[in-house]
Structure formats: C-alpha cells, structure tokens
Amino acid sequence: MRYFSSQPLWRYLTVIMIALIAGWSVYTLENQRQQSRFSTDVEKQRHALSKAFSQLYELQLSAQLYLQQEGGPTRDKFHAFIDNHTQKRSGLDSVMWLPRVNRAELKQFAAQQGHYHPFPPLNNHACQWVMRGDTFPALYLSPKAAAEGYLGWRADAQCENTVTMERAYFKRQPVARLIHDEQGHGVRWFAAITARDGQLAGFLSTTLYFDTFLPTLWQDDTPAPDMGLIAREAFGHQQMFTTHSTQALQKWRNTHSPDITIPIAGSEEGLVVRFTHLRGLHTGLLYGVLVGLLVLSLGLSVLASFWSYANRLSLAQHLVNKQTRQLTHQAQHDSLTGLANRAALDNALEGALQQVSAQYSEHFTLLFIDLDRFKVVNDSLGHVTGDKLLKQVAKRLNQSVSGERVFRFGGDEFIILLKADSSLALAQTKAKHLLQALSTPYKVDEHMINLSASIGIASVNKANASVTDIIQQADIAMYHAKQTRDRLAIFQPAMLAKVQQRFIVEQDLKKGLAQQQFHLMFQPIFDGEQETLSHAEALLRWQHPTLGRISPAEFIPIAEETGYIIELGDWVLEQVADVLDNWHTRFPANQCPSITVNVSAKQCQSATFADDVASLIARHQFAPQCLGLEMTETALLEHSETVGRNLRQLHALGIKLYLDDFGTGYSSLSLLRQYPFSVIKMDRSFIMDIDQPNGKAAPLCRGMIAMAHAVGLTVVAEGVETKQQLCWLRQHQCDYLQGYVLSRPIERTALEDWLLPQSNQRMVLVHG
Numbered sequence: 193m194r195y196f197s198s199q200p201l202w203r204y205l206t207v208i209m210i211a212l213i214a215g216w217s218v219y220t221l222e223n224q225r226q227q228s229r230f231s232t233d234v235e236k237q238r239h240a241l242s243k244a245f246s247q248l249y250e251l252q253l254s255a256q257l258y259l260q261q262e263g264g265p266t267r268d269k270f271h272a273f274i275d276n277h278t279q280k281r282s283g284l285d286s287v288m289w290l291p292r293v294n295r296a297e298l299k300q301f302a303a304q305q306g307h308y309h310p311f312p313p314l315n316n317h318a319c320q321w322v323m324r325g326d327t328f329p330a331l332y333l334s335p336k337a338a339a340e341g342y343l344g345w346r347a348d349a350q351c352e353n354t355v356t357m358e359r360a361y362f363k364r365q366p367v368a369r370l371i372h373d374e375q376g377h378g379v380r381w382f383a384a385i386t387a388r389d390g391q392l393a394g395f396l397s398t399t400l401y402f403d404t405f406l407p408t409l410w411q412d413d414t415p416a417p418d419m420g421l422i423a424r425e426a427f428g429h430q431q432m433f434t435t436h437s438t439q440a441l442q443k444w445r446n447t448h449s450p451d452i453t454i455p456i457a458g459s460e461e462g463l464v465v466r467f468t469h470l471r472g473l474h475t476g477l478l479y480g481v482l483v484g485l486l487v488l489s490l491g492l493s494v495l496a497s498f499w500s501y502a503n504r505l506s507l508a509q510h511l512v513n514k515q516t517r518q519l520t521h522q523a524q525h526d527s528l529t530g531l532a533n534r535a536a537l538d539n540a541l542e543g544a545l546q547q548v549s550a551q552y553s554e555h556f557t558l559l560f561i562d563l564d565r566f567k568v569v570n571d572s573l574g575h576v577t578g579d580k581l582l583k584q585v586a587k588r589l590n591q592s593v594s595g596e597r598v599f600r601f602g603g604d605e606f607i608i609l610l611k612a613d614s615s616l617a618l619a620q621t622k623a624k625h626l627l628q629a630l631s632t633p634y635k636v637d638e639h640m641i642n643l644s645a646s647i648g649i650a651s652v653n654k655a656n657a658s659v660t661d662i663i664q665q666a667d668i669a670m671y672h673a674k675q676t677r678d679r680l681a682i683f684q685p686a687m688l689a690k691v692q693q694r695f696i697v698e699q700d701l702k703k704g705l706a707q708q709q710f711h712l713m714f715q716p717i718f719d720g721e722q723e724t725l726s727h728a729e730a731l732l733r734w735q736h737p738t739l740g741r742i743s744p745a746e747f748i749p750i751a752e753e754t755g756y757i758i759e760l761g762d763w764v765l766e767q768v769a770d771v772l773d774n775w776h777t778r779f780p781a782n783q784c785p786s787i788t789v790n791v792s793a794k795q796c797q798s799a800t801f802a803d804d805v806a807s808l809i810a811r812h813q814f815a816p817q818c819l820g821l822e823m824t825e826t827a828l829l830e831h832s833e834t835v836g837r838n839l840r841q842l843h844a845l846g847i848k849l850y851l852d853d854f855g856t857g858y859s860s861l862s863l864l865r866q867y868p869f870s871v872i873k874m875d876r877s878f879i880m881d882i883d884q885p886n887g888k889a890a891p892l893c894r895g896m897i898a899m900a901h902a903v904g905l906t907v908v909a910e911g912v913e914t915k916q917q918l919c920w921l922r923q924h925q926c927d928y929l930q931g932y933v934l935s936r937p938i939e940r941t942a943l944e945d946w947l948l949p950q951s952n953q954r955m956v957l958v959h960g
Contacts, residue, residue, distance in 0.1 A: 207487060207488060208488065210487055211483070211484040211485075211486075211487030211488050212484060214483045214484065214487055215481065215483045215484035215487075218483050226447075226469070226471075227447065230419075230447060230449070230467075230469040231449075233415070233416055233419060233467075234449045234452070234467045237415045237416075237419070237421070237467060238452050238454065238465075240409065241409075241454045241463075241465070242454055242455065244405075244409055245379075245454065245455070245456050245457050246457050248284075248381070248398065248400070248457070249366055249368070249381070249457030249458050250457075251277055251278070251398070252366035252381045252383045252396065252398055252458070253365065253366055253383070254277065255273055255274075255277070255383065255396050256365075256366060256383040256384070256385060256396060258273055259273070259385045259396065260385055260386055260387075265289055265332065265385070267332050270289050270332040271332070274287050274334055278334075283400060283404055283405035283406070283407075283408030283409055284334070284398060284399070284400050284405070285375075285378065285399045285400050285401050285404065285405075286333065286334055286342055286397070286398070286399045287333070287334040287396070287397070287398050287399075288330040288331075288332065288333050288334070288342060288345075288347075288396070288397045288398075288399075289330070289331050289332035289333075289394060289395075289396060289397075290328035290329065290330055290331070290347050290394050290395040290396070290397055291328065291329070291331050291393065291394040292323070292326050292328060292392055292393060292394045293326060293327050293328070293329060294325065294326055294327075295314055295318070295325060295326060295327050298310055298314060298327055298329070301329075302329075302344075305331070308331075308343065308344055309344050310327070310329035310344040310345075310346055311344050311345060311346065312346060312349045314327065318348075319348060319350075319351035319354040320351075321348075321351075321354040321355070321357070321358045322358050322361065322362075323348070323354075323357070323358070323361070323392070324354075326348075327346050327348050327349075328346060328347050328348050328357070328394060328395055329344050329345065329346045330342050330343055330344060330345045330346075330347070330397075331343075347382075347395065347397060352369065352371075353369075353380070353382070355369075356368070356369045356380070356382050357382045357384075357395055360382040360383055360384045360395065361384040361392060364384060364386075365383070365458065366381045366382065366383040366396075366457075366458045367381065367382055367383075367458050367459065368380065368381045368382075368456050368457070368458040368459035368461075369459060369461065370425060370432070370456075370459070370461050371399070372430065375401055376401045376402065376403045377401065377402050377403075377430075377432040377433060378399060378400050378401035378402055378405070379399070379400055379456055379459070380397060380398070380399045381397065381398045381399075381458055382395045382396070382397055383395060383396045383397075383398075402423065402432055402433040403433065406421075406433060414435045414436075415435075415467070418469060418470050418471070419467055419468065419469060419470065420434075420435045420436045420440070420441050420446075420467070420468040420470050421433070421434065421435050421465055421466070421467055421468070422434040422435075422441060422465070422466050422468070423454075423463045423464070423465045424463070424464050425461065425463070425464070426453055426461055426462035426463060426464050427461060432463060436468075436470070440470070441468045441470075443470075443471075446468050446469060446470055446471055447468070447469040447471070448466055448467070448468050448469075449466055449467040449468070450466075451464050451465070451466055452464070452465050452466070452467075523535060524536040524539075526600040528579055528582060528583065528600075529582055529583055529585075529586035529600050530586065531586050531589075531590075531598050531599055531600040531606070532597060532598070532599045532600070533599065533600060534599070534600075534601060534602060536599060537599040537601065537607055537609070537663075538659050540597060540599075540609055541558075541609070541659045541662055541663075542659060544556040544609065544612065544652075545652075545657065545659075547612060548652070548653065548654070552612070553612035553613050554613055554653055555612075555613060555651055555652060555653035556609065556610065556611075556612050556613070556614070556651070556652055557609075557610045557614050557615075557616065557619045557649065557650070557651045557652070558607055558608060558609045558610065558649075558650055558652075558662065558666050559607065559608040559610070559619065559622070559623055559626070559647050559648070559649055559666070560601070560605070560606075560607055560647065560648040560649075560650070560663070560666035560667050560669065560670040561589070561605065561606040561607070561608070561626065561630075561645050561646075561647050561670070562604060562605050562645060562646050562647075562670050562674065563585065563604040563605075563630075563643060563644075563645050564643070564644045564645060564646060564674065565644075566578070566581075566603075566604035566643070567604075569581060569641060569643075573636075573639060573641075577636050577637065577639065580636045580637070581634055581636050581641060581643070582600075582604065584634050584636065585606070585630065585634075585643075586598070586600065586606070588629050588630060588632075589606060589608065589626070589630075591629075592622075592625060592626050592629045593608055593622060593626065595611070596608050596609065596610055596611065596622075597609045601663075607663070607666070608622075608626075610622070616649065616651055616682060619649050619651070619682075620649065620680070620682070623647045623649060623680050624680065626645070626647065627644075627645060627647065627679055627680065630643060630644070630645045631643065631644050631645075644679065645679070646670050646673040646674040646679050646680075647670060647673060647679065647680050647681075648665075648666045648667060648668065648669025648670030648671070648672065648673055648681055648682075648683060649666065649669055649680070649681070649682045649683065650662060650665035650666035650669055650682075650683040651682075651683075652665075665683040666683065668683060668687045668691050669681045669682060669683035669684075669687060671691070672687050693739065694746075694750065696739065697736075697739070697742060697746065697747050697750055698750050698754060700736065701747065701750065701751055701754070701756050701760075702756060702759070704734060704736065705759065705760065705763060707737075709734055709735055709736060709737065710732060710733065710734050710735075710760075710763070711733055711735070712730050712731065712732060712733070712764065712767055712768070712771075712940065713730075713731045713733050713937035713938065713939065714728040714729065714730055714731070714787070714937060714938060714939075714940060714943045715728060715729045715731060715930060715935060715936070715937040715938070716728050716930070716934065716935045716938070716943065716946070717729060717788075717908060717928050717929070717930040718928065718929050718930070718934055719927070719928060720921060720922050720925070720926050720927055720928060720929050721922075721925075721927075725785055725946055725947075726785060726786075726928055727785040727786040727787060727788060727820065727928075728785055728786075728787050728788070728943060729787070729788045729789075729790075729822070729930065730764060730767075730768050730787050730788065730789050730790075731744070731790075731937050732744060732748075732760065732764055734747055748792075751792075752792060752793070752794065755794065757792045757794050757795070758792075758794055758795060758798065761789075761791065761792055761795045762804070764789055765789055765805070765808055766808065768787050768789050768819065769808055769809075769811075769812045769814065769819075770812075771787065771940060772784075772786075772787060772812065772814035772818050772819065773812045773813050773814050775814070775818075775944075775947070776813050776814045776815075776818075777813070779947055781815075783947055784818065784947070785818075785947070786817065786818040786819065786820055786848070787818065787819065787820065788819075788820035788821065788822050788848075788850055789819070789820070789821055789822065790822045790823075790852070791821050791822060791823045791827065792827065793823075793824075793826055793827035793828075795827075796823055796827045796828060796835050796838060796839075797827070797834055797835055798834075798838075799834055801838045802837070802838040802839075802841035802842050802845075803841075805821075805842060805845070805847070806841070806845055809845065815846070816845045816846035816847050817846050817847075817848070819847050819848075820847065820848040820849070820850055820871070821842060821847055821848070821849055821850065822850040822851075822852040822873065823849070823850070823851070823852060824851075824852045824853045825851070825853065825856070825863060828863055828867065832866075835867075836866065836867060839867045839868060840867075840868060843868040843870075848870045848871060849867070849868060849869045849870055849871070850869065850870070850871045850872070850873055850908070851863060851864065851867075851869045851871070851872045851873065852873045853873065853875045854872040854873055854874055854875060854896065855874060855875055855878055855892070855896060856875045856877065864903065864905070869905065870905065870906065871905060871906050871907070871908055871928075872896070872900050872905055872906075872907055872908070873907075873908040873909075873910050874893060874896055874897075874907060874908070874909050874910065874926075875910070875911075876910050876911025876931075877911075878892055878893050878896075879893070879909050879910070879911045879912060879913075879917055879921075879931075880911065880913065880917075882917055882920050882921070883914065883916040883917055883920055890920070893909075893921075893924070893926075894924055897924055897925060897926055901925070906927040906928065907926050907927050907928070908926075908927065908928040908929075908930060909921050909926045909928070909929055909930065909931070910930045910931065911930075911931050912929050912930060912931030912932075912933050912934060913931055913932055913933055914933055915933060917931075917933070918931075918933055918934070
C-alpha cells in the first residue's frame with residue numbers, strides 16, 4: 193500500500209489514459225476487422241448468387257440452342273444433355289420438356305405415350321395468349337421432377353406461366369419469372385424451342401425453389417456460420433427466403449449489409465437481399481474492457497496490447513513469406529505439369545557452365561524431347577485432353593529418369609539435364625529407355641492414345657558456351673532425329689551448318705529470283721520407236737552467289753514449305769512459254785518439240801491454277817499441245833475437287849497431263865481413272881533393276897506398259913542409265929525414253945542445236 197500511495201496521481205491518470213486508449217483502439221480495430229471480413233463475405237455471396245443465376249440462364253440458353261440444332265429433343269438427347277450439364281446435387285427442382293400439342297389432339301397424344309395422363313384436365317377456359325389453341329404437357333423430365341409427379345403437368349394451365357411463355361416465344365430467349373406456390377418461392381425459366389422450319393416445337397422449363405437451391409449452393413443451411421440472409425422481391429414486399437427468424441436477425445449486436453439487388457438473368461424481376469452478421473458476444477467491447485482492466489490491474493496491459501499486435505504482425509509476416517515462397521515456386525515451375533520451367537532451366541544451365549568453368553566437372557549433357565504429332569491430339573480431341581496427356585508424359589519422364597532434373601521447355605517439348613560428367617553412351621541408353629517409356633499407350637478419359645517422341649542429345653564441355661547455344665544444339669539434334677525418323681540423334685557441328693544453310697536458302701529464295709540466279713536446263717526425251725528427239729523436260733537450277741549450285745532436292749522442299757513454290761512455278765511456266773514462242777517463230781511445226789514442266793502440289797490445289805495457265809497461253813503464240821504438265825500423286829491427294837476441276841480445264845485446253853513417279857504411290861491406278869492424264873512416267877526405281885533376270889522390276893514394267901497402252905496412254909521411262917535398260921525398254925515398246933545414257937540436262941542453246949535441220953536428232957547411243 194505504501195508503494196501505491198507513494199506514486200504520484202499523474203501516473204495513475206497516465207495508466208488510466210493508456211488503458212482507455214488501448215481499450216478504445218482494440219474495440220475500434222476489432223470492429224473494423226469484423227466489418228471488413230463481413231463486407232468481403234457479403235461480396236463473395238453476392239457474386240456467388242449472381243453467378244449461379246447466370247449459369248442457370250446459360251444452361252437454359254445452351255439447351256435451347258442444342259435442341260433447336262437437333263430439330264427438337266428426343267428422350268435420350270434430353271437426358272444426355274441434362275445429365276452432362278447439371279450436377280447430381282445442383283439444387284434444381286425440375287427440368288422439363290413441354291412439347292406443343294393441339295388441345296383437340298391431347299387425348300390422342302396421351303394415348304400414344306402410354307401411361308401418360310396430362311393434368312389439370314382440359315376445360316373450356318384457356319388463358320388468353322398467342323398459343324391458346326395448344327397445350328404444353330410435360331413429357332420428358334429430370335429424375336427429380338419425375339419422382340415428384342410432374343409427368344403430364346400442363347404449364348399453360350396457369351395463366352402466369354403463359355405470360356412468361358409468350359415472352360420467351362417472341363424474344364427467342366429464355367425468360368424467367370418468380371413463382372409462389374404450395375412448394376414455396378422460386379424461379380421458373382421458359383425457353384422456346386423451334387423446329388428447323390421456324391415453327392414452335394415446345395418449351396424447355398427449368399424450376400428451382402429457394403428453400404432447396406440456396407442451401408445446395410452454400411452446401412449448408414446458411415451462407416456462412418455467422419451470417420444470415422433475408423431475400424424479398426425487388427419490386428414488391430413479398431419475402432422469398434430467410435435463413436433465420438426475424439427476431440434472430442434483428443438483435444442489437446448484429447450488423448446488416450445494405451440492400452443488394454441480385455438480378456435474375458432472363459427476367460426483369462430480381463431479388464433484394466440483405467445479409468446479417470450474427471454476432472454472439474460483442475467481441476470488440478469485450479476486448480476493450482479486458483485490455484483496460486489488465487492495464488489498470490497489472491500496469492502491463494499496454495505492453496500486452498503491443499505484444500498482441502506484434503503477434504498479429506508476425507502472423508501477417510508469416511503469411512507474406514509463405515506467399516513469397518509460393519510465388520517463387522511458381523516462377524520456377526510449370527503450372528500444368530509441375531515440372532521446372534524455362535527460367536529454372538536457364539538457371540540450371542548457368543550453374544552447370546560454372547561447374548565446368550571451375551573445373552568441378554568436365555562436361556554435362558542434356559536431352560531435348562519433342563512429342564511427335566502432338567498437335568493432332570489437340571486438334572482432334574481438344575486442348576483439355578492434350579493438357580491431361582502432357583501431365584501423364586511429365587509423370588513418365590520423372591519416373592523414367594529418377595535423380596535427373598526434368599524441365600518443361602514449352603508446348604510439347606521437354607528437356608532433361610543429366611548429372612555432371614554423364615557419358616554419351618549413358619545418355620543414349622537413357623534416351624532409348626525414354627523413347628520406349630513414352631511410346632506405351634496413354635489412357636486419357638475414355639481415349640487410348642499412342643504417342644512417340646524424338647530426342648536430341650547435346651554434350652557441352654566448353655565453359656564459354658551460352659545457354660542459348662546449348663539449347664539450340666540439342667534442339668537441332670532433335671530436329672535431325674525427327675527429319676530422319678531415327679527418333680534419336682546426337683548433335684554434330686555439321687547439323688548446325690546444315691540448319692544455317694537451310695536458313696540462308698530460305699531467306700535467299702525470293703531474292704534469288706529477283707536477281708536472276710535461277711535458270712532452266714532441259715533434258716531431252718526421245719521417241720523409243722523413231723529414235724528421234726520428241727520433247728524435253730524443263731528443270732529448274734539455282735546458282736547461288738556464295739553457296740554455289742544448290743540442288744533442287746534442297747531448295748524445292750523449302751519452297752514448298754514456305755509457299756514460295758507458287759511464285760517459282762509461275763516463273764518457270766513464263767520462261768518455258770517464252771522459249772516455246774521463240775521456237776514457234778524459228779522452227780517448223782514438225783521440228784518444234786514440246787516442253788514438260790513439273791507442277792507442285794500447291795499449284796495443283798490452287799483454285800486459279802487452270803485459269804492462270806489459260807491466261808499464259810492466251811498471251812503467247814505457241815500451240816497448247818506444245819506444253820505438258822507433270823505432277824506427282826502427292827499433289828493430287830488433297831483438295832481433290834479443286835484439283836479435278838483444274839486438270840479437266842487444262843486437258844480441255846489441249847495441254848498434255850503427265851502422271852509423274854507412276855507406281856510409287858498407293859492410288860496411281862485410281863488417279864488414272866479419276867483424272868484425264870495422257871502420259872504416265874514410270875519411276876526410276878523400277879527402271880534401275882529391269883535388266884536383272886530374276887528381279888520383279890521387269891515384269892512390273894511390262895505390266896505397266898501393257899496396261900497404259902490398253903487404256904490409250906503413252907509411257908515415258910525416266911532414269912534410263914544403261915544401254916541394257918535402253919534396249920529392254922525399246923524391245924518392250926516403251927513410247928518415250930529419258931535418262932543420262934541418252935542425254936544429261938543441257939542448256940537451251942545446246943537443245944536448239946539439235947533442232948537445226950543439219951543436226952542428227954537420233955539416239956546415237958543405241959547403236960554406239
């Protein structure tokens with residue numbers, strides 16, 4: 193006591209003031225916290241209610257579009273759609289199909305259904321609406337509606353329903369109305385379903401009651417353990433739903449939200465809801481009193497208060513740190529597969545390079561994996577199935593290379609970084625194991641999917657290599673494996689040179705044509721019987737200023753891929769037309785040979801190709817019979833309608849059509865029947881072995897020649913390389929011969945020398 197009495201009054205006043213300030217601060221902050229949490233919960237519940245009504249409206253709209261496209265529902269289509277688009281516990285009371293039935297034919301309609309009794313019975317009184325001559329009994333029902341006896345219920349028996357149905361019919365959109373009946377308060381939507389001829393087929397009706405729908409939405413009787421709700425009509429005072437009694441909601445310590453209007457999609461009506469925070473004890477006041485008493489009694493309440501807030505700050509800091517760790521993890525990992533991502537790969541490669549630089553390791557190896565034809569899965573089964581498949585692939589990769597780091601590089605590409613100093617032999621062994629594991633069929637939902645992969649291997653032992661270079665090497669090796677169909681390849685410097693050259697070729701294609709780097713060569717084709725020059729095939733050549741002569745086998749596929757083949761093909765046709773024009777004026781008609789031009793798939797499949805060729809002929813003087821067009825089977829397999837139209841127009845112009853590489857495809861005979869070809873060119877793969885006494889090439893060639901002659905076609909043998917082949921082909925009446933044994937491709941001037949009167953055009957090598 194002496195201690196207390198010796199203390200000055202201002203200290204007591206200070207303690208009391210601190211206690212009051214602390215108590216008031218705690219009281220205010222606690223109220224703000226609870227109010228903030230309540231406001232957040234109110235916004236969540238408002239959003240959930242709005243979203244639920246919108247989803248139900250979208251369900252009704254989707255069902256309307258689906259059933260209209262199907263020309264009206266059948267029982268199976270109705271149940272299949274409802275089962276697929278509603279959950280088992282959706283809170284819906286009923287989903288019904290109400291077909292349009294003439295009132296006079298209702299009995300006959302009911303008799304056709306069997307055990308079907310529409311109710312209420314028809315009477316002379318019908319609601320005044322546009323469809324009053326018809327009635328709409330429930331025919332197909334959701335399982336719950338069927339259990340509750342809705343089968344046969346006539347929606348038009350209630351005039352309130354007919355008003356909504358009439359609006360739905362004229363608006364061609366689902367329309368809703370609030371309902372009040374013996375089952376309670378709720379919402380009913382009607383969507384008009386029309387047949388393909390625009391006539392009304394019936395209505396789709398969806399009904400919910402708030403007493404069952406809202407608890408199902410919340411998965412409880414209330415939105416939250418300490419939250420109540422009361423809902424009433426937006427344009428009236430009728431109470432539609434409440435979670436508690438009025439007395440429980442109006443207690444003095446409760447907090448209420450402002451009135452919130454929840455629109456009901458498809459209706460001009462809505463709900464006005466008010467949420468109530470159901471408080472037990474007034475925690476803010478209680479905390480304040482306790483803090484004040486502690487300050488007064490112990491003199492340490494202020495420190496206790498600061499400790500309490502410091503503890504809350506510590507918790508907040510803990511949450512921040514946890515969130516930071518999660519964000520860091522997300523920044524380094526792929527959200528779909530859970531594998532490390534590209535950023536993590538860059539860090540790992542930088543670390544591996546530092547290990548090599550510090551001589552902690554001599555080298556490291558990575559595998560670049562690409563799934564073959566994965567785009568087909570996405571295009572045919574959808575991206576959701578594709579994502580599920582990628583998850584399974586990632587799981588297999590982790591299981592197959594335990595202890596190694598697996599990264600998702602992007603799309604359907606993955607990278608595995610092997611442990612330091614792993615040998616190439618070990619890398620190949622692991623790659624083969626991966627190929628085997630990835631090729632095992634995958635079960636995704638109801639689909640069994642077969643998949644293969646291509647793997648590129650790159651080993652790095654230079655500390656000055658960049659991350660980009662390392663990945664590029666593995667990527668190039670993978671591309672090489674995919675191109676060669678070997679499925680596995682180790683990076684070699686020659687691969688990089690090839691890729692770089694391909695890039696140069698691709699970039700210089702268009703420039704090469706503008707700078708006149710392309711020119712034509714001509715390979716003579718001889719008449720097998722007369723031994724004279726018959727015609728020539730125009731061959732495109734490219735003399736690059738730095739790369740030298742580039743083979744057509746190299747630049748033609750690139751031109752096909754880039755689409756530049758169209759421009760190249762047009763240039764070739766224009767050059768050949770100029771040559772033919774020149775010959776037309778210089779040589780007699782019987783000495784002027786025709787020229788054949790190879791046509792690409794993209795040209796054949798162009799809708800304007802035949803018109804372009806016709807325009808070319810119209811601009812020049814040569815006869816159309818002097819121009820021949822060669823095309824392979826692959827050029828004809830796609831866009832068959834467009835290709836057929838082009839070929840028929842070209843044939844009508846008088847142009848000879850050649851089927852090139854005959855016998856190498858699957859549909860060569862079918863193409864002869866389908867398209868107006870005049871000439872077939874036997875592929876060189878048959879010609880090279882015809883002089884083998886026990887081989888199959890000779891009988892096949894005899895058969896092709898005989899078959900062609902039987903249907904009125906002529907035959908060109910290409911790739912004739914030896915005198916024995918030449919003699920065999922002449923002996924078996926092959927019409928035309930082409931090959932190095934007769935003549936290599938020559939310049940235009942050399943070919944023109946053969947056309948001069950004093951020139952001997954005969955096949956001198958036959959007797960040479």
